[in-house]
Amino acid sequence: MKKLLQEILKEKKTVGIAGHVRPDGDCVGSCVGLYLYLTREYPEIKTDVYLEEVPAQFLVLKGTDQVKNQAVDQVYDLFISLDCGSPDRLGFAEEMFRNAKTTLCVDHHISNLGYARENYVVPDASSTSELICRMIGSEGLDREIAEALYVGIAHDTGVFLYSCTSPETMEVAADLLRTGLDANALIDHTYYSKTYIQQQILGRALLESMFLLDKKCIVSVITKKVMNFYGAKASDLEGIVSQLRNTTGVEVAIFLHELDSGEFKVSLRSNGLVDVSSVAQYFGGGGHVRAAGVTMQGSVHDVINNLLRKIAPQITEEDGEKA
Ligand code: 5GP
Ligand code: MN
Ligand code: MN
Known part of the structure; x- marks a missing residue:
């Protein structure tokens, strides 16, 4: 080399x-x-x-x-x-x-x-x-x-x-x-080492997270308004999605944060069952099997629904095989 x-x-x-x-x-x-x-x-x-x-x-x-x-x-x-x-x-x-x-x-x-x-x-x-x-x-x-x-x-x-x-x-x-x-x-x-702001916004993201897909998926969103409230920059959000993925029973963690443009930066993490790179690539992003990202337009609900449409079959396929 x-x-x-x-x-x-x-x-x-x-x-x-x-x-x-x-x-x-x-x-x-x-x-x-x-x-x-x-x-x-x-x-x-x-x-x-x-x-x-x-x-x-x-x-x-x-x-x-x-x-x-x-x-x-x-x-x-x-x-x-x-x-x-x-x-x-x-x-x-x-x-x-x-x-x-x-x-x-x-x-x-x-x-x-x-x-x-x-x-x-x-x-x-x-x-x-x-x-x-x-x-x-x-x-x-x-x-x-x-x-x-x-x-x-x-x-x-x-x-x-x-x-x-x-x-x-x-x-x-x-x-x-x-x-x-x-x-x-x-x-x-x-x-x-995390700044106080980073810890606060991590706490906020965990507090407001929600389970979806029969608790196999966890989602959290940080809006521009919340970022402004804490005085946080995008780089202060590093690590939040990994912490979400650590939740027992979860296969996929989704973390969204709103960009100045109003679009959402999506971070996806998988515990191995779901190939999140394929999900991100479908929407124009990319990454690795267990860690991927993409920027998406639309309301929070649209973005989450669209992502779930691609993630759910990968989770249920596995359930189907086990059954
Ligand atoms: P993160 O969620 O930490 O931003 O990114 C996870 C992985 O996906 C990283 O390897 C990163 O390079 C990749 N990634 C994140 N966002 C995008 C994107 O918009 N496009 C592509 N091609 N890769 C991305
Ligand atoms: Mn790398
Ligand atoms: Mn990188």
Whole structure:
């Protein structure tokens, strides 16, 4: 895999890197991890990294202060898309990606159709950060690169808990740990630690959640009005849907939050029975079998009803088989 990177960087003078809109830990970790590696190993290449606003807890990672939030009018020799299942998920960076002389995509979304010139897409991989580790190899690591990639892997695996955590994930994590990083402090700071606002809005979402589909499905909604009341940003809602999924007996958790446009950002989580990626893809989104998302229009009731129409058959099919 190191070959892929060496080959593709040959004779390149400018490289752009970008991740998906509303960046999460894996997106930030893989983007700055690769950025740090390229600037260290290929100082002759001018490398830029682009992301929407980086959530505050990730600012401890080296390289996050170099992230650019706005597109520039430049034709890159190579543009690298990380952790993005489809090009529209690049947001403001999509145009730079489309204009680049050549492109690479490194990703692990099952919904990814391979939209770049070169694609390193492994749906079984825990995270894009794990794939970046495999690309640069253990000898390519230093402590700061390892910190970014460790945070990325930890976030997409629920701290090495979700079923996407493989023996390879743990092997890569061991290489990262060997750089001497302080895993406890990093994960506490970026994953577990929550602001008071985040805790309050999590509580509100849990309090107002409802069971549907014979308690196999749990739904909660946070409107713009509620977000304004708490002074919460979209990034303050991270983790709510996982907490909903932890409810005993639940197969699918649905969490909606209203966007400024009046549309709803939908987060779906499954405990394995239901393929939520297929549900999200049906409505134009994507993701993984157990974690997926989409943006939908209509009233809360319309959105929930439409989602349930696609989820219910997957749950009853299973009931039917058991009967
Ligand atoms: P989350 O619910 O945390 O926003 O996203 C869960 C997973 O689904 C992530 O892997 C994320 O990249 C993917 N995802 C979320 N929203 C969308 C979307 O609108 N389109 C696509 N293609 N993927 C999404
Ligand atoms: Mn992501
Ligand atoms: Mn990811």
